[in-house]
Amino acid sequence: MTYDVAIIGGGVVGCAVARELAGFDLRIVLIEARGDVGDATSKANTAILHTGFDAVPGSLESTMVARGYELLSEYAKATGIPVERTGALLVAWDPDQLAALPKLRDKAEKNGYSKCEIVDADEVYRRVPALGPGALGGLTVPDESIICPWTTPLAYATEAKSRGVEFRLNCFVESIDVGPDTTTLHTRSGDITARWVINAAGLGGDVIDRMLGYDRFTIVPRRGELFVVDKLTRPMANTIVLPVPTEKGKGVLISPTIFGNVMLGPTSENLVDRTDTSTSEEGFAFLLEKGAALMPTLIDQEVTASYAGLRASTEHSDFVVDIDAKQRYLLLGGIRSTGLTASMALGEHSRELLAEAGMDLTARTDLPPPPQMPNIGEAFPRPYQRADLIASDPEFGQIVCFCERVSRGEIRDALASPIPPCDLDGLRRRTRALMGRCQGFFCAAEIDEMMRVGGDDRE
Amino acid sequence: MIVSEILIIGGGPAGLSAARELKAEGAESVTIIERESDAGGIPRHSDHTGYGLRDLKRVMSGPSYARTLVERAQSSGVVIRTGAMVTGWSGPMSAEITSARGREVITPDAIILATGARERPRAARRIPGDRPTGVMTTGQLQNLVHLKHQAVGTRAVVVGAELVSWSAVLTLREVGCATVAMTTQFDQPESYAAMAIPGRLALRVPIARRTRVIRVIGRERVEGVEIEQITTGRRRIVECDTVIFTGDWIPDYELAQSNGLEMDPGSRGPIVDTGLRTSREGIFAAGNLLHPVDTADVASLDGVHAARALMRWLAGEPAPGTAARVVADAPFTWVSPGLVRTGDVAPARDRVLLWSSEYRAFPKIVVRQGARVLSRRTLPWPVSPGRVFRLPWSMLEPARGTEDIRISLV
Numbered sequence: 001m002t003y004d005v006a007i008i009g010g011g012v013v014g015c016a017v018a019r020e021l022a023g024f025d026l027r028i029v030l031i032e033a034r035g036d037v038g039d040a041t042s043k044a045n046t047a048i049l050h051t052g053f054d055a056v057p058g059s060l061e062s063t064m065v066a067r068g069y070e071l072l073s074e075y076a077k078a079t080g081i082p083v084e085r086t087g088a089l090l091v092a093w094d095p096d097q098l099a100a101l102p103k104l105r106d107k108a109e110k111n112g113y114s115k116c117e118i119v120d121a122d123e124v125y126r127r128v129p130a131l132g133p134g135a136l137g138g139l140t141v142p143d144e145s146i147i148c149p150w151t152t153p154l155a156y157a158t159e160a161k162s163r164g165v166e167f168r169l170n171c172f173v174e175s176i177d178v179g180p181d182t183t184t185l186h187t188r189s190g191d192i193t194a195r196w197v198i199n200a201a202g203l204g205g206d207v208i209d210r211m212l213g214y215d216r217f218t219i220v221p222r223r224g225e226l227f228v229v230d231k232l233t234r235p236m237a238n239t240i241v242l243p244v245p246t247e248k249g250k251g252v253l254i255s256p257t258i259f260g261n262v263m264l265g266p267t268s269e270n271l272v273d274r275t276d277t278s279t280s281e282e283g284f285a286f287l288l289e290k291g292a293a294l295m296p297t298l299i300d301q302e303v304t305a306s307y308a309g310l311r312a313s314t315e316h317s318d319f320v321v322d323i324d325a326k327q328r329y330l331l332l333g334g335i336r337s338t339g340l341t342a343s344m345a346l347g348e349h350s351r352e353l354l355a356e357a358g359m360d361l362t363a364r365t366d367l368p369p370p371p372q373m374p375n376i377g378e379a380f381p382r383p384y385q386r387a388d389l390i391a392s393d394p395e396f397g398q399i400v401c402f403c404e405r406v407s408r409g410e411i412r413d414a415l416a417s418p419i420p421p422c423d424l425d426g427l428r429r430r431t432r433a434l435m436g437r438c439q440g441f442f443c444a445a446e447i448d449e450m451m452r453v454g455g456d457d458r459e
Numbered sequence: 460m461i462v463s464e465i466l467i468i469g470g471g472p473a474g475l476s477a478a479r480e481l482k483a484e485g486a487e488s489v490t491i492i493e494r495e496s497d498a499g500g501i502p503r504h505s506d507h508t509g510y511g512l513r514d515l516k517r518v519m520s521g522p523s524y525a526r527t528l529v530e531r532a533q534s535s536g537v538v539i540r541t542g543a544m545v546t547g548w549s550g551p552m553s554a555e556i557t558s559a560r561g562r563e564v565i566t567p568d569a570i571i572l573a574t575g576a577r578e579r580p581r582a583a584r585r586i587p588g589d590r591p592t593g594v595m596t597t598g599q600l601q602n603l604v605h606l607k608h609q610a611v612g613t614r615a616v617v618v619g620a621e622l623v624s625w626s627a628v629l630t631l632r633e634v635g636c637a638t639v640a641m642t643t644q645f646d647q648p649e650s651y652a653a654m655a656i657p658g659r660l661a662l663r664v665p666i667a668r669r670t671r672v673i674r675v676i677g678r679e680r681v682e683g684v685e686i687e688q689i690t691t692g693r694r695r696i697v698e699c700d701t702v703i704f705t706g707d708w709i710p711d712y713e714l715a716q717s718n719g720l721e722m723d724p725g726s727r728g729p730i731v732d733t734g735l736r737t738s739r740e741g742i743f744a745a746g747n748l749l750h751p752v753d754t755a756d757v758a759s760l761d762g763v764h765a766a767r768a769l770m771r772w773l774a775g776e777p778a779p780g781t782a783a784r785v786v787a788d789a790p791f792t793w794v795s796p797g798l799v800r801t802g803d804v805a806p807a808r809d810r811v812l813l814w815s816s817e818y819r820a821f822p823k824i825v826v827r828q829g830a831r832v833l834s835r836r837t838l839p840w841p842v843s844p845g846r847v848f849r850l851p852w853s854m855l856e857p858a859r860g861t862e863d864i865r866i867s868l869v
């Protein structure tokens with residue numbers, strides 16, 4: 001059987017493109033090397049829904065981020081993806097950074113964002129009293145928001161699946177043959193043939209691109225390490241505290257997380273190994289040093305988790321998006337951390353590029369309604385807090401993960417969902433189970449058992 | 460009988476014994492809220508002997524001890540609600556509870572916090588490296604093995620060498636997992652000699668002293684840990700498929716803190732006086748929430764002590780006077796109780812509890828209040844990291860007034 005479209009990569013971009021194209025009469029397959037969607041770069045980032053105020057004006061990234069912000073904000077409301085409009089504050093710690101603020105405001109205007117304001121040091125401390133000494137001033141970005149980086153690709157994938165997209169997980173593309181009418185992807189689990197191929201392979205994007213005869217970019221996995229600090233610190237950071245980018249490089253940010261913690265990071269380090277998501281001694285030392293200066297009382301508190309993500313950076317300053325109509329190939333490459341915000345815009349842009357290249361796009365009239373995702377954001381009512389829900393199903397009153405207050409009902413539902421988790425990490429991304437301060441001291445054995453028996457265990 | 464409703468948060472040894480004592484002293488309604496599906500606390504899954512000595516006056520296994528405490532509480536008329544969790548406060552004395560029954564708010568006349576302690580997981584110890592499966596705390600290990608009957612790996616590194624660490628070694632051995640190394644950052648293994656010496660002889664576990672874990676290695680499953688000898692700086696990789704992070708206890712302090720109680724930055728638990736009263740009238744605390752961690756029987760006797768103070772308070776006994784803070788100099792990291800009120804009761808078991816980051820075989824202790832030396836003694840038991848150091852109350856008893864009481868190791 002021949003698909004109309006094969007999408008390589010089940011990250012936030014691949015899933016968004018799959019969902020978008022599945023709105024048309026097309027047979028689509030999404031191919032993911034890992035066992036779950038959103039399981040590489042998409043799962044470990046700073047989880048910010050960007051306004052795009054600091055993008056390079058006129059770049060594709062700038063356009064995609066601005067448009068993506070609008071689209072995803074709406075989509076999040078419709079599907080229950082948690083978003084909090086916390087705003088951001090760029091803080092200047094030296095005269096160079098202070099001098100850079102007006103330029104940043106001008107840049108924001110060029111990017112179509114006009115709500116940035118320069119504030120003095122008093123205002124900076126009024127907004128974020130826990131900041132360490134030495135702040136000279138700041139720039140506000142009222143619409144920067146935080147978003148759940150895990151629910152987003154999962155919502156796209158869930159909707160794509162309900163629209164008929166086939167998912168091939170654990171499916172690794174080894175080579176590609178382009179024929180006159182179709183392209184064959186040779187994978188470790190058999191051949192897949194499609195008319196069009198879309199490369200949304202993230203960290204493997206350049207490898208796939210070379211399989212299709214190109215040599216136009218190289219991915220350098222840029223590691224970012226982060227600390228997630230205990231929920232009791234959340235009142236210290238009610239807004240995203242951003243560094244001012246200067247010639248000397250980027251500093252680290254402090255951000256509230258959608259799960260009610262505070263995050264510190266990321267580091268920035270180019271690696272060679274595209275699978276190395278380990279954290280490092282040097283990275284931790286750097287974060288502790290930066291954290292102690294930025295917010296001394298934060299770093300005294302308990303660290304709940306640490307992780308590292310790899311950004312798909314390239315030698316190009318912009319996203320690398322290109323369509324080859326003859327070969328029926330669309331590249332979505334070099335999508336960095338802004339990819340989360342830009343994802344739906346990249347889906348829309350892909351559809352436009354494909355239409356221009358002659359793809360027959362007939363809109364479907366039989367589309368199912370968008371999915372209702374479990375809202376796992378801390379700012380929204382959780383099942384354990386909802387008397388109505390517990391009354392209708394007492395399993396929502398049985399808290400299994402005490403630290404994150406995840407109920408048996410939520411775990412059961414995640415295990416039975418259209419795109420179920422393949423391991424405990426996947427369950428964590430769907431429910432928050434095991435991501436809390438005890439890291440499984442109390443509940444890991446119980447949750448492990450639910451995972452093994454499929455959530456049907458009732459004592 | 461005093462008409463009252465008392466809520467106990469946490470159904471481990473401290474909470475169970477507090478509840479039973481309250482009933483014995485005539486409290487009308489005593490309810491324990493326990494979030495696990497069974498009460499009993501950590502001893503439920505500590506399947507080795509050594510429990511019950513000080514409170515029940517006989518030695519038994521952890522699970523038997525837990526069952527005994529539960530039965531004693533139940534037979535005295537305590538209501539134990541399992542699968543119910545206090546998730547927050549809607550007022551200073553109003554506990555929000557979630558269970559399969561739904562959402563409730565209970566506003567009792569008095570509360571005892573007995574939420575216990577947990578081991579710091581790897582992330583809180585800020586140990587970098589890969590994040591493979593096979594890394595866990597003793598609590599998780601013993602839940603897996605004793606309650607869920609699961610196997611772990613075959614070669615384990617146990618981080619820590621205190622009492623709980625040996626408990627982990629025993630559990631590992633039961634499921635066919637050899638402990639290939641134990642690491643301790645101290646010169647002396649921290650645990651009790653009674654446990655450590657036969658333990659070392661029978662279990663033949665190599666102990667790497669003054670050693671810290673640098674990183675965890677392994678993409679899917681643990682493949683090893685890199686360790687460093689702190690004195691020499693020499694590093695090496697120990698191959699293993701399981702890493703158990705033991706000890707390094709931290710109380711489950713979040714409910715106490717979110718209630719607005721005054722907290723002790725040293726232990727991270729709430730500050731209490733010798734009657735185990737917290738900074739909020741009507742809220743008492745007991746067990747390893749206050750002193751992470753002492754043995755289960757000590758936690759249990761704490762519960763009894765808190766219950767008695769609570770009953771006196773309910774009976775209208777006037778609150779004791781203003782308090783002096785108790786502070787402990789380094790190498791002590793915390794002291795409990797943290798307050799002494801002139802004319803108040805002696806602390807539980809007539810002991811003041813401390814935690815140290817250094818070892819002394821025959822510690823000389825000086826207790827001062829201002830310029831005045833209250834007592835000075837060389838004690839015949841050691842100060843040792845990884846276990847509670849118990850100071851006789853008589854050394855603090857002469858204290859009067861509100862000036863800080865300072866405990867020093869000289």
